[in-house]
Amino acid sequence: MSQPLSNGRTDSQPLLSTTSARLVAVRLKSANKNIFRALLSLASANLLIRVVGLLNQVVVTAKFGQAYNMDAYYVASLIPTTFAPMLASALEASVIPVYSRLRSRGSREQASKLFSTLLNLLVLSCIILTIVLLVFKAPLIYGLASKSKLETRLLAQDLAPFIFPVVGLMTLNSFMECLLNAEGKFGWPAYAGILVPMTTATCVLVGGNSAGVLMLCVGTLIGQVLQLAVIIYRAHKSHIVYRPVLDLKLPELKPIMTAAWPALFAGLISMASPAVDTIFGAFQSEGTVAALNNALKLNGVPTGVIFAAVGRAALPYLASQAAIKDMRAFKGTLRLYLWVVGIATLALTVVMTFGAWIIVGIIFQHGKFSAQDTNQTAWILAGLSIGMFPTAVGFIVSRAFSALGKTRVLMGVSIFSVFANAGFDAFFGHLWGGFGIAFATSLYYFCTMIILLVTLRMMIGKLNLLTFPKELKDMLFKFGIGKLFAPKDITLYDLGLTYKVRKGLTRVGLALAIFAAGAAGSAQNAMFTVRIAFGSLAILALLRYQYLLVLAWACINVFIGSALPLFNGNNLLSGLTLPTLLLLFYVPTKEALQRMPALAFWLFYFIWILLSMGISPVTLQEFFTIWTTQLDFFALSVLVVLIIDTRQRLMLFIDAMIAPAIFIALYGLWGFTIQQHGVIDPSTGYFRISSIFYDTPPTLGLYLSVLIPITIYRIFTLRKFLQICLAVAILLLLMLALGLTFNRGTLLAVGIGLVVTVLFLPSNKLRGIAFGAGTSIVGLILLATTLANIPILSRFANSDITSLNGRTYLWAALINHFDPAQILGYGMKSSDVLLTQLQVGFGGGVIATAAHNIYLESLFEHGIIGLVLMSLGFISFGWILIRKYANSTYEHKLLLAIAFGTLVSIVIQGYESNDIWNQGVGIYFFVLMALPFTRYWDSQKQQAQTRLEDEAQNERDGETDHPTEQKELAVI
Known part of the structure; x- marks a missing residue:
């Protein structure tokens, strides 16, 4: 039974999770009334702003068309128009809930x-951000439009000083507007936005012929200043008083910052989507970037008027309902406005998708805007309009997460969104050009809409979104349309659509969709369709049985x-x-990052690599193929940490890693006997095996340098004599194959790594056994190779050892052509392209066309930041291994020692080889680093602790029973 709410409730009193039906109805009706009033103000203002903005766009397109100068303007303006909404969304998500609670209680x-402190912090941050953007304007513009003409990029750099300061003004305007909305003032702040397009159009008409697109920047800057002046005047009238204070000890700052940084990061990621579209648009024909922006402005008219206005109007009231834990009213408000926005958006989707050519022709086809420009923009508008409904739903639901204070969910969804x-x-x-983007x-x-709805339902329970809102039905009754509905609430159950029926219809729909896709695919490429059909079954099986997936890897x-x-050629890697x-997106990735924090650095490194997709010399398809395989290193490490939770799974997984190594070593030895599957060393004349790795013995050496330590660990875990003998024979086989690669760097690195491993073994006895056995094994291998007349160590005496087989010349070439000002570097595979062009020679021939050094390669291709992130990844691997060592069990320490020694070996080999990024080799190193952090070790440590406690208890029980026994003996 609910209790009455008290306005004088203190924070220590419990919040109510439910209210009576009558109280909910009263609150919901009051909230909906206030939201509707705010919605009218915001929607009318947004409509007027969008209409004036369209008129401004008509003036601009008629004056300048869609030539390179407009591409330059859009590239330059994309930076402030990306950062400003990002900051605005973070402020809206964090400030409004806290400020509303403070106004109601304080x-x-x-x-x-609080307002004065936040404003001062914001002004300082905007000034610093603007200066940073101006300093790095050249690399930023180059990263956005690397494939555009040089004159386009130069013009964009010239426009930057006039457009970049807009980011501070837009952010201040959004902040002031948020505060006025929290005070219930929606009209003036919304209507003040009309000054920006009006001023811009006026400046273009007055000075467009003489100053060109520069007047667009000047007009936008002046308009933002005028808008800020109007908002400040309205804030003064609303008795919002500014004080020259900067109190960083305010208790309200902590919840604001806690909610702001996930929203800020989410905004950064989500606002990267226009930048991504611009980057891919630069690969298309001239004018595609301008066409994208024109279509976005047209698409923004209904979206800004409808769901943007609804989201801003509903957020303060959703936040108030969430603050008092009134989830019933919260769900009712959310459901009502999702229905309203959904119905309106679906109608607009049909109109704008099929009427795109008419709309674009009427609005834009004037002056220099040709019929070809109209057709290009209309196709892009149609493609954007298809997603208008999910955009609206996602926008409103994201405001619900902000009201609940769950902004970290938005951060995760935004990360997925930018990758998708x-x-x-x-x-x-690549398939359809601008329309495809x-x-x-x-x-x-x-995809984002589905993820948000499913996550919200998991957090607050059933949303009943398919139930027709009672408030909307009452509204329709007032307009005479309500007779179409029954007096009671209409649900799918009333139509006979029970859960069983809906489940069956869903299955039938999916079957029909798959059948249609199969029919279309068979007509296009029958063999490829069959492969996809069988591959999809395998993928579904691997999704269901995750341990089978890691074994397959x-x-x-x-x-x-x-x-x-x-x-x-069988798409195994894709599968x-x-x-x-x-x-x-299904497993608890956060838990894996907590168990193995080093993975976070590698994730940031791979994201940093992704940012260079627009400047890489390789094609986009090649870039994403390589980048996705590198991301597999991170993803598989996460799965290994979470899925391997028993000893049986751990040992079987290690055996699955060793099994292919046995075949590869035997294949290499067979190749040595027949002088195939390898290369002849020109300096010594001896045959160097490479087994299945084409003609690259260093790749085989790097692979075996990871598998040999894990084989040593497996030997120490065996208990039966025959099993140990078999494992030792396998170890001898792998070490012999490693020696026959004649790779000096690998042999040296493996030796150092094994010495480090021995030093970290958990007992002196084990160290002695390892040292003696290791010396014996190395001696046996050297004896066998000597008897077979195979000089394994002969290459250490070559004259090229001082230049590391000519690699130092390659490194000097990369350093001479590196520019530290390139923040993102020169892009993936740019070092290979440069060395191919330079044809660096030594001893009368070309040395190589690859860097053969992961550190210099990372520096050249991904800049100083990329090198720092990769270095932090390796350093963090070592740090967490050492930190984990102290409080681990005996067997766990053994694996940690193996992993640390392998890490040292790989870091050393990185100076002469970049095969760590070879998908067939490097992924085993990352998996080995993940094995000491799997879930299994928690249960193993708990069992060991329980066993020690039982032994201690038995000892105490024995001490207690001992005096009694002595007394009985004395009596006897």
Whole structure:
């Protein structure tokens, strides 16, 4: 039974989770009335602003068309128009809930103090941000438009000083507007936005002929200043008092910052979507970037008027309902406005999708805007309009998360969105050009909508979104339309659509969709369709049985892309990658990052690499293929940490890693006997085996340098004599194969790594056994090779050892051509392209066309920041291994020692080889680093602790019983 709410409730009193039906109805009706009033003000203002903005766009397009100068303006303006909404969304999500609670509980003086502190912090931050943007304007513009003409980029740099200061003004305007909305003032702040397009159009008409697109920047700057002046005047009238204070000890700052940084990061990621579209648009024909922006402005008219206005109007009231834990009213408000926005948006989707050509022709086809420009813009508008409905739903639901204070959810969804947008842009942009980029945007909005709705339902329970809102039915009754509805609430159950019926209809719908896709695919490419059909079954099985997926990676991965034709051309890597990346959004990835914090640095490194997709010399398809395989390193490590939770699974997984290594070593030895599957060393004349790795012995050496330590660990875990003998024989086989690569750097690095491993073994006895056994094994190998007349160490005496086989010349060439001002570097594979062009020679021939040094390669391709992130990844691996060592069990310490020694070996080999990024090799190193942090070690440590406690208890029981026994003996 509910209790009455008290306005004088203190914070220590419990919040109520439910209210009576009558109280909910009263509150909901009051909230809806206030929201509707605010909605009218915001919607009318937004409509007027969008209409004036369209008139401004008509003036601009008629004056300048869609030539390179407009591309330059849009590239330059994209930076402030990306940062400003990002900051505005973070402020809206964090400030309004806290400020509303303070106004309802505190005094105006407290609110004024909070407002003044936030304003001062914001002004300082905006000034610093503007200076940073101006300093780095050249690399920023180059990163956005690397494929555009040089004159376009130069003009964009010239426009930057006049457009970049807009970011501070837009952010201040958004902040002031948020505060006025929290005070219930929606009209003036909304209508003040009309000054920006009006001023811009006026400046273009007055000075467009003489100053060109520069007047667009000047007009926008003046308009933002005028808008800020109007908002400040309205704030003064609303008794919002500014004080020259900066109190960083205010208790309200902590919840604001806590809610702001996830929203800020989410905004940064989500606002990267326009930048991603611009980058991919630069790969298309001239004018595509301008067409994208024109279509976005048209698409923004209904979106800004409808769901943007609803989201801003409903947020303060949703926040108030969430603050008192009134989830019933919260769900009712959310459901009502989702229905309203959904109905309106669906109607607009049909109109704007099929009427795109008419709309664009009427509005834009004037002056220099040709019929070809109209057709290009209309196709893009149609592609964007397809996603109008999921965009609206996602926008409103995201405001619900902000009201609940769950902004971290938005951060995760935004990370997914930017990756999905980039992937869809790469595929559909290559397929359909500008329309494909727009369609890709709509497609990822559908994915985002589904994720948000499912997550919200998991957090607050059933949303009943398919139930027709009673408030909307009452509204229709007032207009005479309500007779179409029954007097009671209409649900799907009233129509006979029970859960069982809906489940059956869903299955039938999916079957029909799959059948249609199969029919279309068979008509296009029958063989490819059959492969997809069988591959989808395998992918579904791997999604269901995750341990089978990691076993498949351990057994098959090394053969993919090798010299064995059986494993090539069958899309095996795609079949493993797709379920692996999808599972990242299903498994508790956060737990894996907590268990193994080093993975966070590698994730940031891979995201940093993604930012260079627009400047890389390789094609987008090649870029995403390479980048996705590198992301597999991170994803598989996460799965290994979470899925391996028993000893049986751990040992079977290690055996699955060793099994292909046995075949590869035997294949290499067989190649040595027949002088195939390897290369002849020109300096010594001896045959160097490479087994399945084509003609690259260093790749085989790097692979074996990871598998040899894990084989040593497996030997120490065995208990039966025959098993130990078999494991030792396997170790001898792997070490012999490693020696026959004649790779000096690998042999030296493995030796150092094994010495480090021995030093970290958990007992002196074990160290002695390892040292003696290791010396014996190395001696046996040297004796066998000597008897067979195989000089394994002969290459250490070559004259090229001082230049590391000519690698120092390659490194000097990269350093001479590196520019530290390139923040993102020169892009993926740029070092290979440069060395191919330079043809660096030594001893009368070309040395190589690859850097053969992961550190210099990372520096050149991904800049100083990329090198720092990669270095932090390696350093953090070592740090967490050492930190974990102290409080671990005996067997766990053994694996930690193996992993640390392997890490040292790989870091050393990184100075002469970049094969760590070879998908068939490097992934085993990341997996080995993840094995000491799996869930299994928690249960193993708990069992060991329980066993020690039992032994201690038995000892105490024995001490207690001992005096009694002595007394009995004395009596006898």
